[in-house]
Amino acid sequence: MGVQEEEEEEVCGAVKRRKVAAAAADVTMDLDILDCPVCFHPLRPPIFQCTVGHTICSSCHDKLLDMCHFCSLPMVYNRCHMVEHIVEAIKVACSNGNHGCTARMTYYQREDHEKGCPHAPCYCPLTDCGFSGPTTTLLEHFSSDHEWHSTKVAYKKPYTIRVQVGSTVLVGEDGHMFVVNMVMEPLGGVISICCAQPHISGSKFRCRLKLSHAEPSYSQVTEFLVRSSNMHGGLPKDIVPFIVPKLLLSDTGASAMAKVGVALGLTLTRQ
Ligand SMILES: [Zn+2]
Ligand SMILES: [Zn+2]
Ligand SMILES: [Zn+2]
Ligand SMILES: [Zn+2]
DSSP states (O other), rough: OOOOEEEEEEEEEEEEEEEEEOTTTTTOGGGGBOOOOOOSBOOOEEEEEOTOOOOEEEEHHHHHHBBBBOOOSBBEEOOOHHHHHHHHHEEETTTTTTGGGOOOGGGGHHHHHHHHTTTEEEOOOOOOEEEEOOOOHHHHHHHSSOOOOOOEOOOOOEEEEEESEEEEEEEETOOOOOEEEEEEEEEEEEEEEEEEOOOOOOOOOOEEEEEETTTTHHHHHEEEEEEEEOTTTSSSSOOOEEEEEEGGOOOOOSSSSSEEEEEEEEEEEOO
16 A cells, blocks of 8 residues: 655745645556657656657657658647656666665666666576576575585685586686586587686686697686676676697596596686
8 A cells, every 4th residue: 555645835926735745656557658759768868849749768869850741741849848757756666676676766767777787687698597686695596506616716826726617606706606617529628617707898808718738738827807697698608718628528427427527727817
């Protein structure tokens, strides 16, 4: 049930009843009507309407130059204060509410908020899984539901890690989480590393991978910027892979494919 509070206000001797806070839980509305019908972006003040009443956003107004898109006639546009009041009055919840965000904002501010929302989740990269949550919850999910091994690492320090077919997780000293993945391809093991981050930002980490092999003698060192991703829809495809020739992969188990792996020297550096 919504709670309504009313206050009375004197306006030119007349009493105007004004609802100051209507938390109307029983009101539903199709939010599409708050989108500009020309560019489909949310309407935000200033909003304009033709003399017939078709509303458009201010950037479409600047482009249409007094020609209404719907009436196809030269028109005089005016500010539409009523629709401006409506878009300011309607508050929507952040779509990360189920991840703990309690922010409410106008419909047109929602996209900007969600781009930087501190509660935005990362996703399990296994496409048939569908799990999402903050990185700490995701780490728990990886180990309990997928039995992915995780290793804590300090930055700027060389480690030897064993990478096997499938995924493993590195947790940095500041809590950043990295998914190291290897898939088998005809020429060898293809390794990728991605930093789980809810918002796409410039890469903060460099990774140095080193493969040394005595017999046959082989060594390979690669340094690259670690790609960040919220892993929605899987691991990012545009990662430059580190390829380990098939000959150098070793099998630590009896015959299980999942045990095929390689020991690599790894150093992560925060930029
Ligand atoms: Zn528009
Ligand atoms: Zn019109
Ligand atoms: Zn939010
Ligand atoms: Zn999962």
